[in-house]
Amino acid sequence: MKRTSKDSRCKLPDNTALKQQQLPAYQLQLSATGVLSGFFATGVFCLGVGIILILSAKSIKEIEIKYTEICGNCAKLREDATNFDKECTCSIPFYLSETMQGNVYMYYKLYGFYQNLYHYILSRSNSQLVGTDLKDVGNCAPFSKSHDGTPIAPCGAIANSIFNDTIILSYNLNSSIPIKVPMLRSGITWWTDKYVKFQNPSSINLSSAFAGTTKPPSWAKPVYELDEEDPGNNGFLNDDFIVWMRTAAFPTFKKLYRRLNRIQYFTEGLPADFPVTRFRGEKSVVLSTLTWSGGSSLFLGLAYTVTGAVTWLASFSMMAVHLLLKDRKMLFIQQ
């Protein structure tokens, strides 16, 4: 409303490239000629990688032994809660037709076990697992405390539902005496898990460290007695426990169980303990080797190959269109 004489200061905008939107620029214009080479290159690359991947996936030796039904009796036994501490064993003989070279990894594989459920994932206490506060059972309900109020260690649904089958690999040379295959229990966890995220409470010995806590309801033994052979593999630092606690992304998953040296011919004696029927799932044991790209499946190789093929197809079709319309394009320029 008011005219102020102060307005007279110069309002001339700066003449800079930025302010005048005149920055030097590359103009992105997708056109056939520029794109075609890119398409071809991508196609070549994808095809190459795909073939390599497929080949390497082929080199992986993998054998899966399902034992849900064979060990069904044990499962039935387990269904009765009073029998939880009874031993039940079943054995599945299998024949390895090919030599598995190199390191062999033994996995257990579960079908339809939803470790990724929202509530399930949450049901753990990280501060307890890291050994700082055993009594902290924050998110673990209803597996936080026993009936008498003592905190459960390790608490929560994940720990409670741990896979507790014991798998023993035996080697039957001539169907007489099975020789137990030596298996490495170590090195199956992430290094950071074992040394950072999971720690036992500091004390003279484990049992005293876990004093004042109780075992999860479905566990047979307390956490400090998981591995009777190796005392260092007990408590929260138990490798099998750590592996289990890293919740799988999909309902069907395998988890590393043991590492093996070279194997040729085996019979398997398995104490089938793990209840599978409750979630109508299945369980199996997988023996597998690894390649440079990890235990990647065939899929990635296929996907690469397909992508490469599609890219080539696209580039060919573009070329076709390009050739077809070349005259018209010239027309446009001269029009």
Added chain:
Amino acid sequence: MRKEGKKRWKRKEDKKRVVVSNLPSEGRSYKENPNRHYCGNQIKTSKYTVLSFIPKNIFEQLHRFANLYFLGIVVLNFVPVVNAFQPEVSMIPICIILAVTAIKDAWEDLRRYKSDKVINNQECIVYSRKERSYVQKCWKDVRVGDFIQMKCNEIIPADILLLFSSDPSGICHLETANLDGETNLKQRRVVKGFSEQVVQFEPEHFCNTIVCEKPNNHLNKFKGYMEHPDQTRTGFGSESLLLRGCTIRNTEVAVGIVIYAGHETKAMLNNSGPRYKRSQIERRMNTDIFFCIGLLFLMCLIGAVGHRLWNGTFEEHPPFDVPDAKGSFLPLALGGFYMFLTMIILLQVLIPVSLYVSIELVKLGQVFFLHNDLDLYDEETNLSIQCRALNITEDLGQIQYVFSDKTGTLTENKMVFRRCTIMGSEYSHQENAKRLETPKELDSDSEEWTQYQCLSFPARWAQGPATLRGQRRAQPLRRCHSAQVPIQSHFRQRSVGRCESSQPPVAFSSSIEKDVTPDKNLLPKVQDAALWLETLSDSKPAKSSPSTTSSIADFFLALTICNSVMVSTTTEPRQRVTMPPSTKALGTSLEKIQQLFHRLKLLNLSQSFSSTAPSDTDLGESLGDNMPTTDSEERDDASVYSGGYSTDGGYRNSTWDQGNIQGSGLDASLEEVLEAPALGLASPELYYEAESPDEAALVHAAHAYSFTLMSRTPEQVTVRLPQGTCLTFDVLCTLGFDSVRKRMSVVVRHPLTGEIIIYTKGADSVIMDLLEDPACVTDTDVEKKMRKIRARTQKHLDLYARDGLRTLCIAKKVITEDDFRRWVSFRCEAEASLDNRDDLLMETAQHLENQLTLLGATGIEDRLQEGVPDTIAALREAGIQLWVLTGDKQETAVNIAYSCRLLDQTDTVYSINTESQETCESILNCALEEVKQFHGPQKPDRKLSGFCLPSETLPPTSRAAIPEVGLVIDGKTLNAIFQGKLEMKFLELTQYCRSVLCCRSTPLQKSMIVKLVRDKLSVMTLSIGDGANDVSMIQAADIGIGISGQEGMQAVMSSDFAISRFRHLKKLLLVHGHWCYSRLARMVVYYFYKNVCYVNLLFWYQFFCGFSGSTMIDYWQMIFFNLFFTSLPPLVFGVLDKDISGETLLALPELYKSGQNSECYNPMTFWISIVDAFYQSLVCFFIPYLTYRDSDIDVFTFGTPINTISLTTILLYQAMEMKTWTIIHGLVLVGSFLMYFVASLVYNATCVNCNSPTNPYWVMEGQLSDPTFYLVCFLTPVMALLPRYFFLSLQGTYGKSLILKAQKIDKLPTDKRDLEMQSWRSRQRPVPIPGKAQHTHHPVPPVPERAFRASTPKSSSPPERKYKEDWVLHGEKCSRDHLKDHPCPGDSSAKLSSREYLLLGPSKTTTSGAYSSGQTDEYRPSSRGSHRRSQSSLTI
């Protein structure tokens, strides 16, 4: 204190405001102040205070739907049954959004606060009883009831009732430019009864009570009365009210009492805050958001049902199904319902929260660049573009209709004398034309010019007797503007050539207007003529022969005399010069002059009563000397001063003779003084105050030939001749200009010859009718000569008109003393009559103004603003329909339309002027039918498309044959259309028209038209205007643009953007509009894509986690993803990306159509991008899924490649969208990508157990050491983007769209590009813009003479290239190349319609000849009739 009690009682009684003086209660406590209930003068436009800011701002922000939605989501997060990870975290986005908006609001409010503070602390002078004098106070301390003294050029602080003016006649001049944009001076009058106080006003003696209406926002409405202590009442009206914001001019001191203060002033009440406008993209976006919400609900529903079904597959609870804390499980249905809520939280990002913030930020960035554009900066006014609305920049790219004001918007409103013709010889003033062609140079030194010589014309001396200062005789002239006050008050004729110098603004006196270079050929002739005049004085009884020399002298005398220009000096306050100031320079007879002044002053005093009589009546010319004038003053109920008046009247009546003697005595003495030599250039400091710029231009032109108007009083005009002699003419009578007669006349007595001469100036069409008939002249030589002159003048007039000049004819007539006396008595009778007064006055004028001798004609240019035709052509090419809505006269508007190429000479122009609805309907029907014939059958689709111009859809061959159509319509007709529900017909017709002109439209009509077009055709509209009369139109349109720097601030205040020149509109729309639109539109689409794509990843995962609402991505990463990792590139894209370079956009306006058609953002693009987002999210999820299936990967390790993949995909997608890669684009893209990795790595390395259940410790690091991760991360984006990339490449190579072609052209090297653009343009427009060359292709129709016999100069106008005729008289159609009989159905009633015929080329001379000859025999009745008719069409 009786008054006080009464006052209080009155306030309760009715809706009145009672104001008494504050002075009696001064110094006492506040409670005793009688005016304490009224609002103070402090204004506060800021919304918040420091304390109230946070609650108030949050409250206001929550009014926005989106914010409310997000708040709801946050609340939902805190509901325990809903499985939210961390409710606190979910508050972060909404908090950031609210904070950003709050900061923006706070900043805006701070600006308002600061400007309030400046205004509040301005100083004014208020009377204080303690000090017994006026003391300085701040505006904010002014209260109702205070007495304020204002000096010249001060701004009025509040609404003030004028009680005293230093002007002896109690007049105070006011410039209301700040308020309504009118730059001419207005007069305000002291309240009756206060004008006696000659010396000084004594506020302490004021003990009256003022009763007036409550505050309202009618600027021109105010009523009240003043109650004197003795119970008598004096009424007053708006003519005594000084409005806040106006500027005092020409008045030394004015004193008044404050009536309304602060927010109750009319100015503030009129100043409604800016309304919130929502852009089209935003509206479109909101509907799409609803789609998204629908999508969200669908997905949530799938989740809920899926959860229910999945849970139902288990007969007993599996070990991973975790019961609640008490160990019990939820019922399935309830679980499903809870899952629904959980899913809403999980997928909430589908509604892009950050979109709103981003849009605001992007718009800020766009506005920043708008502000900084050098091309939109105007050096003259030192103003760049101002964006007052921050949220509709992108609408600039979608405009389909532009509504423009004319004066000051298209034109500079600087009238410049261009050329003239005298006695049939043309003087082209080449130098003048050259000077005008290079306006820049001149403008640059305009400051000097104003310093040197400021001549001003504050116009509007129309309030009649008020201006008289002791002059008894004639009133100043009145022109059409003032005759129609209600309409005219809205419509400004003028603008100021306002230079930012220390000088006060002076109307119509920029250097361009003042400085006329004389024609070389004419100059010597003028000198001869002047000499001839000199000699005339020697031989007194010289006979006025029609020689060229005398005609030239007469011509310039007419230019000088025949106007209502007042002269004043530059000294402040500008005082009216009633006698030449140069006399001072003589120094010879100062005493004599003093004596003279004294005598004049005495007269003034004795006459001061009469000056207070408000006579708003119109055409009344009081002819002082020769008739009793009582009637003209008698119309008021002013009983107060009736006593004084009657004596005055008596004095007048009785002393006419005496006065005459006295007057002649004065003359004698004056002449004695003035005839002295050596006047020279001693008086450069003259302001010419003209009512209209035309007059000013003519006076300046005469001045250039040294015929200088030195002074003007109602009774005398002094002219200085080139030789320095001053001639003083007695003005016997002035017949003011009015729109019906379209001419004005001045009757003067020549000081040398003593002849009574009538000088008439007017529209050519009118004057040509009134010329004396050559046939009547006995001498055949003279007759021939006259015919020749007339024919040649007419030819020149046509030439001028074609050049877009405003033409005026100058004529004179000498009458005998007896005739004049007879006429005066006739005139007196007419004045005295009560009925039919107007008609009679008109008749008397016609009796005088006939048998004129043509002297010549002038061509005045209302200069178009620089670049207007070019801008209009570009806008039109861009597919924008341009309408001109003006309050101006039809002829002027049409003229301007031609000169700015809005209409073309070859167009068929329909003009509709009617008041009756039936007539209007039939005309519309007729026109429609005719136009449809022109355009053939393809029209209907064009109509549907709404905004398409006919020319563009037509093949070139057929187009050549089809004339463009223009429509001219006036305010009355518009009224009929609106009342008669003919809007749809009107709109249909307008869609065939190339351009539409609405003349004589009121501000309300302007806004109604804008609304009509906007709503009925649902198009994007833009209004551009510069004055207060455009405010309503500016507000009605989707985008309002104010032109700043010319007129007042009203238009700017109400506009969304303010630019300083019309031509800036071109770049603003074509370049910035296009950019803003395409940037923002593509950014919005991108945002939708981005969010849908990302959220779907989570959704797909639900199928693998039992619909439990788990995520595989860390929550923080998810938030960071939207807030940091992917937010910057779209912002940079939205601010900086240029799909096409500015030069190309300017060169190929057609590209603008992409914005009009919403090519970047429409349902199609939206859904395509949504589908694409679905595809991409599928790829991004399932390739990793299939890769990692059956492996020992854990939940969050799986999330990391997914997150990385989607980020890569989304950024690459953005990279494909960016058309212009600058270093910033690249940096931001790469930076975002790197930022993701750095942030993730740091986060994953430091956070051991921080975000349960994620525990992201070392996840990223672990992934980076896994070759599978890289393999997946390379493959997936390739797969995801392959289709789009393929499609874009195909489109980029073979696409047909204009944008793509333009992009290609853009990439070419400069020389090739220019070539390509030329070929493009020629391709688009096979027919070049029809120029003069084309006229030959389309011969002018042989218009039958009959047409012109019947035609009547209906609605005047200065320059005419076309003649109107009655539709009925001959139902002929005229198109460019055919003229055939075609009786229009149902047009029998269309009496008032007229068609314009274009007369071009060879037929011109013949037609003009026919015209004049046909006219002569029946000119009286016909002109009479025409006046009646146009009158009837002009008054409602």
